[in-house]
Amino acid sequence: MWDQLPQLLITGVTVGATYALVALGFAIIYNASDVVNFAQGEFVMIGAMTTLFLAEDGALPLPLAIIAAVLITMGVGMALQRFAIARARGASVVATIIITIGASIFLRISY
Numbered sequence: 561m562w563d564q565l566p567q568l569l570i571t572g573v574t575v576g577a578t579y580a581l582v583a584l585g586f587a588i589i590y591n592a593s594d595v596v597n598f599a600q601g602e603f604v605m606i607g608a609m610t611t612l613f614l615a616e617d618g619a620l621p622l623p624l625a626i627i628a629a630v631l632i633t634m635g636v637g638m639a640l641q642r643f644a645i646a647r648a649r650g651a652s653v654v655a656t657i658i659i660t661i662g663a664s665i666f667l668r669i670s671y
Contacts, residue, residue, distance in 0.1 A: 578604075594653075595645060598660040602667035607633045609671060636667070 582604055589597045607629045614625035644659050 593645070595656045595660065596653075598657065599640065599664040599667055602664050602671070603633055603637060606636055606667065606671055 582600060585600055585603075586597065589595065589600070610629035610632050611622075611625050614620045614628055615622050619625075620628065640663050644663060645656065648655055648659055
């Protein structure tokens with residue numbers, strides 16, 4: 561058991577840091593736009609899955625795959641904002657919540 565403690569500590573800190581970054585994303589998006597983005601988890605998934613896909617079998621070196629995944633995820637986020645959230649400007653909070661839940665379902669199914 562004691563020989564596994566360093567690995568468990570590193571894994572715990574890594575997973576905790578990931579959750580903290582996702583929570584920070586929720587807070588920043590809400591404070592900047594007054595929209596609760598329920599598709600936030602899907603954006604984390606898009607970044608992770610794109611990185612794995614691009615780095616698979618050495619297609620791209622991992623640092624380049626991470627940069628490309630960040631750029632692709634940014635593009636998807638900008639498209640969501642431009643084509644869905646910006647068009648609902650002035651709509652009720654419930655409408656924006658429904659839009660982000662719909663985007664979450666769409667991203668989960670399409671990716």
